[in-house]
Amino acid sequence: xxxxxxxxxxxxxxxxxxxxxxxxxxxxxxxxxxxxxxxxxxxxxxxxxxxxxxxxxxxxxxxxxxxxxxxxxxxxxxxxxxxxxxxxxxxxxxxxxxxxxxxxxxxxxxxxx
Amino acid sequence: xxxxxxxxxxxxxxxxxxxxxxxxxxxxxxxxxxxxxxxxxxxxxxxxxxxxxxxxxxxxxxxxxxxxxxxxxxxxxxxxxxxxxxxxxxxxxxxxxxxxxxxxxxx
Numbered sequence: 001x002x003x004x005x006x007x008x009x010x011x012x013x014x015x016x017x018x019x020x021x022x023x024x025x026x027x028x029x030x031x032x033x034x035x036x037x038x039x040x041x042x043x044x045x046x047x048x049x050x051x052x053x054x055x056x057x058x059x060x061x062x063x064x065x066x067x068x069x070x071x072x073x074x075x076x077x078x079x080x081x082x083x084x085x086x087x088x089x090x091x092x093x094x095x096x097x098x099x100x101x102x103x104x105x106x107x108x109x110x111x112x113x
Numbered sequence: 114x115x116x117x118x119x120x121x122x123x124x125x126x127x128x129x130x131x132x133x134x135x136x137x138x139x140x141x142x143x144x145x146x147x148x149x150x151x152x153x154x155x156x157x158x159x160x161x162x163x164x165x166x167x168x169x170x171x172x173x174x175x176x177x178x179x180x181x182x183x184x185x186x187x188x189x190x191x192x193x194x195x196x197x198x199x200x201x202x203x204x205x206x207x208x209x210x211x212x213x214x215x216x217x218x219x220x
Contacts, residue, residue, distance in 0.1 A: 033207065042117075042199060042210035056207060091156060093208075102146065102208075104156035 004029075004105035006092050012111045013082045021077045021108045025094030029103075034067055034077050035091040037107070043091055049075060082112045116140050119200050119211035126218050132187040134214045136200030139181065147174050147185050148199040150213065156199070159185070190218045 005024040013019050025032050030051055035043035036059075045059040051072035060067070064082075069075040079086055089107040117138045126132050136145070147159040160167050160174040162183065167174050171190075176183040187194055197213040 035208070035210075040212075042212040043201075043208070044210075045207040048207055059207070093156075102158060102161075104148070104158060107156070 004092055004094050004103050006090075006105035006108050008108060009106065010109050010111075012113060015083060015112055017082050017112075018078065018080045019082055019110065021079075021090050021110070023075045023077070023092030023094075023105060025073065025075070025092070026096075026103055027073070029094035029096050030072075031095040031102075032069060032075050033093045033102075034075070035093070036061075037089040037091060039088070046077070046090075079110075082110075084112050086110060087112045115211075116204075116209040117200055117202055117211040119198075119214050121214060122212065123215045124217070126190050126216070128191060128218055128220050130190050130218075132190050132194075132216065132218075134185045134198050134200075134216070136183045136185070136211055137181060138183075138200075138202045138209070140202060140204040140209065142178075142202045142204050144203065145176055145183050146201040146203070146208070147183070148201060150197040150199060152196075159198075187216075190216075192218045192220050194218050 007022045032049040034046040037043040047067045048056040049069045064080045066078045089109050091107045092105040093102045095102045120135045144163045149157045162176040171188045173186040195217050197215050199213045200211040201208045
């Protein structure tokens with residue numbers, strides 16, 4: 001596609017429910033990032049992939065958060081047993097190469113009730 | 114500790130005014146990004162800068178690598194410019210983001 005596509009656009013989950021957020025990067029983009037943005041805050045780093053390799057997951061806030069990119073293209077961010085503090089916009093960004101220009105997706109707004 | 118600081122946090126301007134948003138950072142970088150985020154949450158990349166100045170339409174971005182400072186200027190501001198403007202730097206594998214400047218342009 002022409003841009004980075006994220007789905008769903010909005011997600012409401014009951015506390016304790018598992019959710020899966022999808023990111024479709026631009027075809028051929030090697031680098032992929034996930035960010036979490038709480039209301040009124042700047043985005044906070046979660047994890048980084050280079051192709052299928054997860055090179056940095058230091059930003060994942062707990063072991064309830066898990067990200068994968070098994071074939072080096074589509075990535076999924078999974079949150080298990082969601083809690084209210086997980087409510088945020090989850091942003092995905094990709095780049096053709098490290099240090100190149102980045103394209104951001106529109107984000108998934110997760111609300112945990 | 115914030116690696117990226119933006120000012121002001123909030124800005125209200127009359128349509129037509131010249132607007133400046135500032136960004137200072139504390140880490141060594143090779144490039145700085147200015148991003149625009151609309152209320153729905155979607156982010157658009159406006160500029161990637163490594164030196165000097167870039168211009169796109171009514172938007173101008175400058176960077177001084179030695180002083181670790183960048184500015185985003187909007188000339189002849191318009192209500193459709195209302196958004197959050199975020200400065201981001203990437204010294205290594207990940208971005209560091211400022212908390213953003215919320216701009217409201219009043220007709």
